[in-house]
Amino acid sequence: MSGSLQFNYNGVVANMQTASIGILRAARNGVQDSVDDLKRIAVDIAPIDSTDLRRSGQAEVSQTPGKIVGEVTFRAVENGFNYGLWIHEGEYNLGEQSQQAPGTDGYSVGNKYLERPLRGESEKYVRWIAEEVRDAVGD
Numbered sequence: 001m002s003g004s005l006q007f008n009y010n011g012v013v014a015n016m017q018t019a020s021i022g023i024l025r026a027a028r029n030g031v032q033d034s035v036d037d038l039k040r041i042a043v044d045i046a047p048i049d050s051t052d053l054r055r056s057g058q059a060e061v062s063q064t065p066g067k068i069v070g071e072v073t074f075r076a077v078e079n080g081f082n083y084g085l086w087i088h089e090g091e092y093n094l095g096e097q098s099q100q101a102p103g104t105d106g107y108s109v110g111n112k113y114l115e116r117p118l119r120g121e122s123e124k125y126v127r128w129i130a131e132e133v134r135d136a137v138g139d
Contacts, residue, residue, distance in 0.1 A: 026136035028061060028068050030129030035059040035070035038125070041117040042072060044104035046087070048097045052076045053084050072114060088114060 039059040046054050053076040061070045076084035090111060101109045107117055 022136045023133055024063070024068070026132040027129055028063055030125075030132035031068050031070040032059075032061045033128055033132075034121075034125035035061060035072050038114070038117055038121065039072045041105050041107060041121070042074070042114045044101075045107045045109050045117070046074065046113040047094055047109055047111070048101055049095060052078075053087060056084060072118075074114065088112060 036059050039057050043054045043057045046057070048054065053074060056074050056076050057072065058074075059070070059072050061068065063069075074084045074088070075082060076087075088111060092111070094110060098109045103109050105117070107120070
């Protein structure tokens with residue numbers, strides 16, 4: 001006696017591809033929400049001399065196969081000098097306008113305006129991305 005079993009897996013493959021696309025979309029949404037929030041906080045705690053530094057903040061998400069990257073950047077240049085980097089990394093006395101600014105979300109205005117909230121909010125951002133993916137998977 002002989003027998004054979006045939007299985008048409010085209011539908012399974014198509015469903016897996018659809019699910020993968022949905023998961024990647026969800027992960028990208030979670031990353032986008034995270035970088036938008038990080039930018040919001042960083043803008044509000046960046047020192048103020050002029051508004052150039054705060055206005056230069058950008059949040060972007062890029063995607064390549066197997067990788068989603070979120071990036072928040074600031075670039076304030078005057079006479080070829082990137083003072084946005086210096087203000088982030090340096091130690092200095094805040095000007096009067098910066099001293100009077102309220103900050104946000106428990107962060108005060110000052111240096112490391114991008115690094116401090118990235119470190120402080122990273123668990124929240126991981127949770128947001130995981131929740132988006134979990135919702136896309138259906139639990």
